[in-house]
Amino acid sequence: MSSESSYTPSLGKVVVVGGCGFLGSHIVNLLIERHPNTRVFVVDLRTNTNRNASANISYHDADITDYAALEPLFSQFRADAVIHTASPHFNAKKDILEKVNVGGTKTLLKVAQETGVKAFIYTSSSSIVLDPKTELHNADETWPLITGDAQPEYYSTTKAYAETAVLQANRTPANFLTCSIRPAGIFGEGDVQALPKMIGALRKGQTKFQVGDNNNLFEWTYVGNIAHGHLLAVQALLQTHKLLPTVPLDSEKVDGEAFNITNGQPVYFWDFARAVWHEAGDTVPLSGIWHLSWEFAFGVGAILEWLFWVLGKTPNLTRQQVRYSTITRYYSIDKAKKRLGYAPIVDLDEGIRRGVRHILEQEDRQKQKKGQ
Amino acid sequence: MPSLSSLAYYAIHPRELRQIIQWKVWHNPVHERDETKDPASLKRCFDFLHLTSRSFTAVILELHPELLVPVALFYLALRGLDTVEDDMTLSLDTKEPILRNFHDILEEDGWNFDGNGPNEKDRQLLVEFNVVVEEFKKIKPAYKAIIKDITKRMGNGMADYVKNAEFNVNGVDTVADYELYCHYVAGLVGEGCTRLFVEGGLANAALLSRPELMESMGQMLQQVNIIRDIKEDHDDGRRFWPKEIWSKHVDKFEDLFKPENKELALNTSTEMILNALNRADDCLYYLAGLREQSVFNFCAIPQSMAIATLDVCFQNHDIFKKNVKITKGSACQLMTESSQNLQLVCEVFRRHTRKIHHKNNPHDPNFLKISITCGRIEQFIESIFPSHPKPVDMKSPASIEEAAKKKVEDAEAKWDTIYLILAVVCTILVITSSMIFIAWLAGARFDIAFAQLKEQLGDLFSWSSNSTIAEVAKDASGHSEL
Structure with a gap:
């Protein structure tokens, strides 16, 4: 765990693209908490949610695929660093994914290169190396x-294209440095995918069931740790920028590199689901859990999918879910440890506690609203 | 002679019996010892080794000849210290000087001690300790220095604990105290052994630069003993489970043993096991640094036993009622598996890690921590013996443009293949037809061949065919034979 005192009070001027999103807002909050004198510009499609009250932050509505709108903004910012976390939802349509992830990233790169940005950090995804088989x-x-x-997930394909473009842009021009952060299985307060789905399964009484032998390790990452990884990357790139034109050793290089960031x-x-x-x-006690074999669940999933397809709905058990819950998927973060000095700042169980508490509080608020 | 109950046990657990037989019959010691030339004092030392140590004797006796005697004497010296420390009948004034000066006693000719209480198990060792001193003086000075250094530090550590009145009344307080205690009685042994191995050239010297690894080796063994012996120690009035841990779950230490507190006691034991399990990956790392087979066995067998013991103790309320042990069959299996190579030991670790994980209770406060620790052990094993190598790079496209280009190229490649096949087929057709034509010009009777083929096929599928080759031959008069 890194000590708080080693952080500089300011990282200069930092643009957080997608700073009102789930991960983006955590990055903004941590940035202001850790480097309070930093001037932060948040650029997002809509900036009315997840706002931080700090006076050092300004919010700007803009579409990152629109060069004409971005150019004047960035000329005005004259930013030192850009953190690009904006991305459509995993299940978004193909053309949206392509337009925002690939087109938007390229536009941002161009604008950043033109306005003298020193460091560009891209939020990629660890799923880009995930082959479903x-x-x-x-x-x-x-x-x-x-x-x-x-790659069956077009989301992952577009993330991979975007990351490649970002890393290729490194040192073009020579004082423009880039790197990419690849998080895996993000969850935490404000998460709309992982935890809400699991709590939904609990509310439907599905916790009695379990598919597979549960020997498959899976990686989950608390959002705060990913934010931490991003900030370390900003620091590292700005540090490398100071040393220009000296190029760091290959074994210490951060610019032009991708980093797995997990817990x-x-x-x-x-086990993660049970902890949630x-x-x-x-x-439900350990002895009360029904263990379904992989093959059985896969068969049932297939039948259900056909039946529900006729009805035009999606069943609670699908083959994709069976596959996801029985696949081994974990990463090595040694590179981030060595080169970024990364170590998770929030443990998995503390992350779960925070994320679940957040959802339960929301549920309570909604109940109260209904009650009134 | 095996007891009747054990006979009955093995009758219904034949696999365990097989493991025992396999170990007894097939295991050959790495180094055999020739005892005939040993002097009387050394023989007596080995007698004591047999008397004092149960689990360790076998592995010590198979050690490389270079280290056999030093390690055996090291063990006896520590056993001597232990016998003084443990004896509740000795007064503090008697104990303290012996503990603090034991490293000098090791070279004091003719030293022995008969002050131990009559019930002290290893009393006789101290009564005849002069034989240990006699042999100790003969070993290499480098080994002597290591053993003396460890004995000195351990003796002083023990003396501090003995003097600490609070420890005697309330047992261990914090986790840090607990680990410090384990450091004195076991971590130091790990250090001593490692230094002996490196000095003897049987282990990688780099082990000395990672002191946390050898510390973990000792901590793991000691902590497992403390977890397993909770009931026995409690009956004897000793408390090694730190208050910092048990007080989170129960108010009074005695409450752990009450049947109504089963759940709380199990939660406490989980936290204790978690602490020990955290050392497992370090232990595997350490084992990777050993070069010589007998040294590897010496270190690996106790570690395998330890993780297997953690497995049987995990979520097992019996540890608060009786002495829980791994069965003799599993012990023999573990010994067989742990006297080969690191990969097999990793398999043992993975097997017990998963067994622990499957017993993990989602409502235990340390549920996820156990899962994380199990995951860490698996990840560590995976990092030294990858089960799934990095996939071959299929050169996926790196951008939309490349993907489009690749699609065009793939389409072109597809048509290229089709053209190629077409060309091959055409060539074959042309050649075949011209050959048939030439054959026909030369007078080949295709009609006969065709009829024959038809007939044979007819035989095969039992069609009734009227036409015979002869008939066809008669008709074909226009085409004369050559």
Whole structure:
């Protein structure tokens, strides 16, 4: 764990693109908390949610695919660093994914290069090396990217294209430095995917079931740790920038590199879910869990999918879910540890506690509203 | 002679019996010892080794000849210290000077001690300690220095604990105290052994630059003993489980043993096991630094036993009622598996790690921490013996443009293949037809061949065919034979 005192009071002027989103807002909050004198510009499609009250932050509505709108903004910012976290939802349409992830990133790169930005940090995804057929055991950043026809998730394909573009832009011009952060299994306060789905399963009484032998390790990352990783990357790139034109050793280089950022605490797939459920009040004992074999669940999932397809709905159990809950998927974060000095600042169980508490509080508020 | 109950046990657990037989019959010591030339004093030392140590004797006796005697004497010296420290009948004034000066006693000719209480198990060792001193003086000075250094530090550490009145009344207070205690009685042994191995050239010297690894080796063994012996120690009036841990779950230490507190006691034991389990990956790392087979076995066997013991103790309320042990069959299996190579030991660790994980209770306060620790052990094993190598780079496209280009190229490649096949087929057709034509010109009777083929096929599928080759031959008069 890093000590608080070693942080400089200011990182200069930092643009957080997507700073009103789930991860982006955590980055903004940590940035202001840790480097309080930093001047922060948040650029997002809509800036009316997840706002931080600090006077050092200004909010700007803009579409990152629109060069004409971005150019004057960035000329006005004259930023030192850009953190680009904006991305559509995992399940968004193909053309949206392509337009925002690939087109938007390229536009941002261009604007940043033109306005003298020193450091550009891109939020990629660890799923870009995930081939649905092969298991990931301790995968590091040297694993090949899986895109195009080999990659069933178009989201991952576009993230891979965007990351490649970002890393290729490194040192063009020579004083423009880039790097990429690849988080895995993000969760935390404000998360709309992982935890809400799990709590939903709890509310539907599905915690009695478990698919597979639960020997598959899976990686989850608390959002605050990912924010921490991003800030370390900003610091590292700005540091490298100071040393220009000296180029760091290959084994210490941060610019032009991608980094896996996780909690570094892979756990068995169902253990994470059970910990979330327990935190949310589940009481099913270990002996009360029904273990479904992988094959059985896969078959049932297929049948349900067909039946529900006729009805035009999606069932609670799908083959994709069965596959996801039985696959091994964890990463090595040694590179981030060595080169960024990264270590998770929030443990997995503390992260779960925060995330679940946040959801339960929201539920309570909604109940009160209804009650009134 | 095996007891009747054990016979009955093995009758229904034949696999365990097989493991025992396998170990007894197939295991060959790495180094055999020739006892015939040993002097009387050394023989007596080995007698004591047999008397005092149960689990360690076998592995010590198979050690490389270079280290066998030094390690055996090291063990006896520590056993001597232990016998003084443990004896509740000795007064503090008697104990303290012996503990603090034990390193000098090791070279004091003719030293022995008969002050131990009559019930002290290893009393006789101290009564005849002069034989240990006699042999100690003969070993290499480098080994002597290491053993003396460790004995000195351990003796002083023990003396501090003995003097600490609070420790005697309330047992261990904080986790830090607990680990410090384990450091004195076991961590130091790890250090001593490692220095002996390196001095003897049987282990990688780099082990000395990672002191936390050898510390973990000792901590793991000691902590497992403390967890397993909770009931026995409690009956004897000793408390090693730190208050910092048990007080989170129960108010009074005695409450752990009350049947109504089963859940709380199990939660406490989980936290204790978690603390020990955290050392497991360090232990595997350490084992990777050992070069010589007998040294590897010496270190690996106790570690495998330790993780297996953690497994049987995990979520097992019996540890608060009786002495829980791994069965003899599993012990033999563990010994067989742990006297080969690191990969097999990693398998043992992975097996017990998963067993622990499957017993992990989601409503235990340390549920996720256990899961994380198990995951860390698995990840560590994966990092030294990858089960799934990095996939081959299929050269996926790196941008939209590349993907589009690749699509065009793929389409071109597809048509290229189709053209190639077409060309091959055409060539074959042309050649075949011209050959048939030439054959026909030369007078080949294709009609006969065709009829024959038809007939044979007819035989095969039992069609009734009227036409015979002869008939066809008669008709074909226009085409004369050559």
